[in-house]
Amino acid sequence: MDMKKCKTITEDVILAYLAQKSETVKSSTLWSMYSMLKSTILVKKNVNIATFPKVIAFLKRKNVGYKAKKSEVFSSEQINKFIREADNETYLMLKVATIIGLAGACRREELTKMSIDLINDKEDMLLVKIPDSKTHIERNFVVIGQENLLLYRQYLSLRPSHTPHNRLFVNYKKGKCSIQPVGIHSFGNLGLRIAEFLNLPNPKNYTGHSMRRTSATIFADNGGNITNLKRHGGWKSTNVAEGYIDNSLTNKIKIAKTIQKLSDENNQYETETLPSCSDYKRHLNIPSISNKLNPFNISNCSNFTINLNINKN
Known part of the structure; x- marks a missing residue:
């Protein structure tokens, strides 16, 4: 502010300062600097820079694609x-x-x-x-x-x-x-x-x-x-x-097992392929179905009816 001869702390001032620092420091350091500025300015000048939306948006934009370096972990x-x-x-x-x-x-x-x-x-x-x-x-x-x-x-x-x-x-x-x-x-x-x-x-x-x-x-x-x-x-x-x-x-691994379990349950239903409609009358009656409804495929058909009798017991 002394260099630019600014007398009031505004959103543009904070934004310009952080933009200048972003050329030489990482995104994580920018957030640290912003945090220190926020606390200090609030105490010294009674200005809450946390209410500056452009500053937050700028910091988030700079953080895109940044991957923090972390310590390795022992087993x-x-x-x-x-x-x-x-x-x-x-x-x-x-x-x-x-x-x-x-x-x-x-x-x-x-x-x-x-x-x-x-x-x-x-x-x-x-x-x-x-x-x-x-x-x-x-x-x-x-x-x-x-x-x-x-x-x-x-x-x-x-x-x-x-x-x-x-x-x-x-x-x-x-x-x-x-x-x-x-x-x-x-x-x-x-x-x-x-x-x-x-x-x-x-x-x-x-x-x-x-x-x-x-x-x-x-x-x-x-x-x-x-x-x-x-x-x-x-x-x-x-x-x-x-x-x-x-x-x-x-x-x-737990997530993978859950997905795999669902996949296995879907695969346990065997698919039956019925003959084409030319082998049946117009009304196709299936006499009985087991407790577990097995999926089936019908191909090359049009204008026909399927009657299903399902025992709910």
Whole structure:
């Protein structure tokens, strides 16, 4: 506005600004910039740019054909292989982070801030609480499995007694823990470290968000509905949760089976082809029909009547 000497925030001003930025940034970034502008301008200038229809239309048009780049997802088999085969002396902390991150669909910042005070260790489970998340929704989840619990307790037993903070994850190296907490960038490389151990192609495509996407995908693949999925991941947006349901392999197989079942039911009716009308009188009487009406074809006929006697019992 200073450069163009504009004094009033109008729809054309916002549209011109976003149009200029669209030449150098992606569609997803444009939406982020619009969101920040909307909040800031509403607070500072008391102008609600959400009421500008041309701006919304412009953003939607720019979003056409754009495909967001997402983190790769691990399979259940790959996660189990890492937990069972990776060396504890090197990967114990990563194993525990994987177990908790997968059970609670945790973001990297949630793993970073996770406190031992919010983990209740029962004999047969861990009750974990995330008091505040990105969407400000409190979440609770459970970690089960004897092997998972043993790994967690082993890692916790190595925690130095003089650790001055309550953060769960502290640096781990060569079988020993230090008092230094694990930073958010280390959890950002969690997926990369697992992918490298498993020798997966393109390991850099596995990021800190892979664990959250993996958790949601496995949940959806095993029949989780959208309501429970939103609770599991703490999503407010139904569209985000629906994406996991829509992309679920199990859901696609279920749809395919439903279609195939209908196709099979249609194919079970055998088609009978009756002789041409020249072999019958003008009035064609079919004496009886079984409980299941079998379709039949009549060809080369005109001006004739078919009488059907159907026993409704």
